[in-house]
Structures are given as structure tokens and as C-alpha cells.
Amino acid sequence: MHDVLEYISSHQSRYINAIITHLTIDIIALTICFAIAIPLGYLCAKKNKLAIPVLNVTNALKIIPSVAKFFILMPFFGIGIVPAVIALVILAVPTVLINTMSGVQGIEPQIIESAEGMGMSRMRVCWFVEMPLALPMILNGVRMAVIEVVAGTTIASYIGAGGLGDFIIAGLSQNNRAVMLTGAVTVAVISIALDIILSIVQQRALRRIQ
Amino acid sequence: MESEIAIEYKNVTKRFAGNQYDSVKNVSLRVEAGTIVTILGTSGSGKTTLLKLTNRIYDLTSGDIEYYGQSISALPVNEYRRKLGYVIQQAGLFPHWTVAENIATIPQMLRWPKDKIRERVLELMQMVELDPDTYYSRYPRQLSGGQQQRVGIARALAAKPSVMLMDEPFGAIDALTRENLQNALIKLQRDIHNTILFVTHDVQEAFKLAHKVIVMDKGEIQQYDTPYNIISAPANDFVRKLVSTGDFYDKFRVLTVTNLIEAASAEEIRTGPRISDQTFLNDALGEFLRRGGEYLIVETEDGKIRGKISYNKIRQLACNGVSK
Numbered sequence: 155m156h157d158v159l160e161y162i163s164s165h166q167s168r169y170i171n172a173i174i175t176h177l178t179i180d181i182i183a184l185t186i187c188f189a190i191a192i193p194l195g196y197l198c199a200k201k202n203k204l205a206i207p208v209l210n211v212t213n214a215l216k217i218i219p220s221v222a223k224f225f226i227l228m229p230f231f232g233i234g235i236v237p238a239v240i241a242l243v244i245l246a247v248p249t250v251l252i253n254t255m256s257g258v259q260g261i262e263p264q265i266i267e268s269a270e271g272m273g274m275s276r277m278r279v280c281w282f283v284e285m286p287l288a289l290p291m292i293l294n295g296v297r298m299a300v301i302e303v304v305a306g307t308t309i310a311s312y313i314g315a316g317g318l319g320d321f322i323i324a325g326l327s328q329n330n331r332a333v334m335l336t337g338a339v340t341v342a343v344i345s346i347a348l349d350i351i352l353s354i355v356q357q358r359a360l361r362r363i364q
Numbered sequence: 365m366e367s368e369i370a371i372e373y374k375n376v377t378k379r380f381a382g383n384q385y386d387s388v389k390n391v392s393l394r395v396e397a398g399t400i401v402t403i404l405g406t407s408g409s410g411k412t413t414l415l416k417l418t419n420r421i422y423d424l425t426s427g428d429i430e431y432y433g434q435s436i437s438a439l440p441v442n443e444y445r446r447k448l449g450y451v452i453q454q455a456g457l458f459p460h461w462t463v464a465e466n467i468a469t470i471p472q473m474l475r476w477p478k479d480k481i482r483e484r485v486l487e488l489m490q491m492v493e494l495d496p497d498t499y500y501s502r503y504p505r506q507l508s509g510g511q512q513q514r515v516g517i518a519r520a521l522a523a524k525p526s527v528m529l530m531d532e533p534f535g536a537i538d539a540l541t542r543e544n545l546q547n548a549l550i551k552l553q554r555d556i557h558n559t560i561l562f563v564t565h566d567v568q569e570a571f572k573l574a575h576k577v578i579v580m581d582k583g584e585i586q587q588y589d590t591p592y593n594i595i596s597a598p599a600n601d602f603v604r605k606l607v608s609t610g611d612f613y614d615k616f617r618v619l620t621v622t623n624l625i626e627a628a629s630a631e632e633i634r635t636g637p638r639i640s641d642q643t644f645l646n647d648a649l650g651e652f653l654r655r656g657g658e659y660l661i662v663e664t665e666d667g668k669i670r671g672k673i674s675y676n677k678i679r680q681l682a683c684n685g686v687s688k
Contacts, residue, residue: 273441
């Protein structure tokens, strides 16, 4: 551990840049993922006809191992951040989508019926009733997706996306434990910290509706 | 006296996709403004379907429904629904909103000013007998089933709807609380004179609340009349069977003295004991048993004399009228 700290202090700017790159990739991938998965999950909950094909596709995508996803995309998108983000989006979408869907489906039908019966528009029901009530489940998906993406970005280093995975790869190839652990421990710390924060947010959302 | 018609059904038929039968079959009737009309039937009778056609949760297969003379299919659906109160079983309250926020749902949508909403919420909470100091900021989960349903009623009444639709609102509530809610609803309707369409499978409840009862079976109207007329002259075997369960005393609990009023002499009015014209027959009978005597003077809430009710009339009704 002492070696790790020494390595970090002597390579400060490289270390900080790697963290920034890593998190930037995560934020971009997660933003795109939520923008796709939450609306699509909502629509799937509402329209059975849509749900079956969408679930088939997402299940198929989930079966492909993470590492394989990155390399499958290489011939189409080359190397760097773009294929990494695409692969991470594909990785995380099913989790958020399925959780959103079951969150919306789990709302008591009487609540929706009385909302509509009182003359709330579809948009209003969605925004003021369904989304808040599905939020704990959606956050559950978000929480899992965040962990998947933060971990997945480490693998993205293999296709030249940069980030903390670079230390792990370098450490492995140079047989340098300190360098490898720099990457691994940092990723682990970030993951655990984010998970704790999100679980608190999720608990709050849950407490509001129970 | 011809009163205003709030809702009129004209040859209303509903057949759901894939069904070989009509869930509601050729229903034509008028609901007078300012009355409580209950829709009574077993499950599958089409009673809830008829209600949900009224607020356009279901679309008509054929026929038409008019709201104060306007075809409801011509009205913008959400604006139309906001003019109706809607209360369903288990209230359907929003669990993430406080009692006050739930009650304010429709005023909020109509963009009333904040203080007007607050004032209205407080007024409604008084109306449904929920103490604002205690319950204003509570969440639905912190309330009992009966209290939740009071909030449901207050929410439905918020924007002063001329018509309130209630779909088995007291179905999941224990007998004692249900009776309290029924009495509260009767009192409330007498105060604000709105029109209520109330679906129930409970014969007692249907007859107790209603000015008029719609008896439905297999999607068709079996009889549409006052509780007294239905009980004393059932239109067919189905209705006869429905109202012949229980003894005469069950009927006395749901019929008021109104139908048995006779003219009273000045002497009788001067000396006779008074009862309200909203008194149920069982209570009137109790009064006779307690006091003795031959008659009671019937007066309205505001003290106008309507006539007398005699012990003999009640006895006659018990012997033949209702129990046949």
C-alpha cells in the first residue's frame, strides 16, 4: 500500500488525468444509457407488444461477456473513447431498462385509474405519479448500472479509451504490483463510494412512497 | 316538478373486444341533478362498466351519454373528467403526496392560486370530518382505510364537481366504518346537493344511500326507481329475489319515513313528538316502541312540518308491503 501511495504522489498529474478520463467516460455512457433506458423501459411497461421484442434484444445483449463487447465493436468503431462509450451503454441499458419497467408495472392500478379518472393528462400521470412511484426501482437499476459502468471502463482501456484501466494493464505487463494496485484500488474506492451515495438516495426515495 | 337532468344515457351499449355478449346492453335512463343514484348489481352485471362509460374510461360501442344536455364524446376528455368527481375502491390516493396535496390535485391542475387551494383543502377536510391540525401533512399510509376514503371523497369534491362518480368506494372497509362513511356521505350530499352515481353490490348500501336505485343484471337494467317502489313493487323475479333477502327489519334500515307520510291535523302537529324526515323506518319504529302513541310528526331539517307518520302504517308495511 505504501508503494501505491508513493507511485501516486510521484505521478500525480497522470493519476488525476486518468481519474478524470475514467469518470468522463462513465458520465457520458451513463447519461446516454439513462436517456435510452428510462423512456424505453417506461414504454415497455405500458405497451406489452413493445416489451417482448425489446426484452429479447436486451437479454441477448446481456449474455455477451463485457470483454467481448469491446472487441466486437472494434472493427466497426475502431479504438478510443467512442467504441468504449458504445460498449458501456450496451452494457448498462438492460439493467436500467428492466428496473424501470418493473418499477412502473409495480404501481397499483387503482392509483393510475384514479389519476386518469380525475382528468390528469398522460404526461401529468407519467411525470407526477408514475415516475415518482417507480423512482426507487429506477434508482436500483441506476445503482447497478453505475457500478457496471465504472468497472467496465477499466476494460475499455484495452481498446485505448484511457482511464484507470491503463494502470492495471501497465502494471500487469510490467509485473509491477504498485502500478496495478493504483488502478485497481482507485476503481474499487470509486465504486464503493458511489454505491453508498446511491443507496442513500434510493432509501430516501423509497421512504417517500412507503 | 321536472328537475334538471345531469346525466342521460341514451341506448348505451358496450361490448368489449373479443366478447360475444354486451357488458352493458341498451341502457336508457336519466339521472336528475342533485340526487344520489346507486347502481346495484352482482359482479359481471355491468354496473362498473356503466360508470366507467360515464367518465370515458371506456368508450361507447353504441348509443350516447349526455352531460347536462351535451354529448360527452364531444367534450375534451380531460376537461370533462375534471368536472366529475371520481372515487374508487381503496381510494387510489397518491402515496407520495400528503393528504393536503392529494385533496388539491384537481385545483392544482386548474391552476387555482395557492391560498385559494389551501382554503378549499381546509374546508373540505372539515366537510369529511378530518381534523386539519392532525391530518393536513400526513401521508396516506399513515391513515386508516376509512380515513383514506374520506380523503378520496374530499379530493373528488375539490373543484366542486356537479356530478360525483363512486365505484364501490366503501367495498373494502369494515362494517362499522362503512356505516359512518355512508352517513357522512348522505349528510354531505344533503348539504351541497350534488349529483352522485354510486356503484355497489351491497343491497343495504344501495337502498340506504339512494334517492333512486338502478338494479342491473347481465348488462341490462332490471328496474330503475326509488328504494320504496323497488321494495314494494319489484319489477321482475330477479329484483324480487334481490330485495327479498333478509327480513322486513333489514328494509326498515334503508327506507326513510318519507314514503309513509300522511296529512296531520293542527292538533296533532301541536302536540305530537317530532322526528326528522330523514329518519330511517327502524329508528321511527324504535321511537314508537319507546314512546308509545299512535303517530309522530315529521319535519324537515329546517323545521318545516311535512305531516305525520302513524304506527299502523309501519305495521302494515311490516306485515305485507315490504316482506312479500
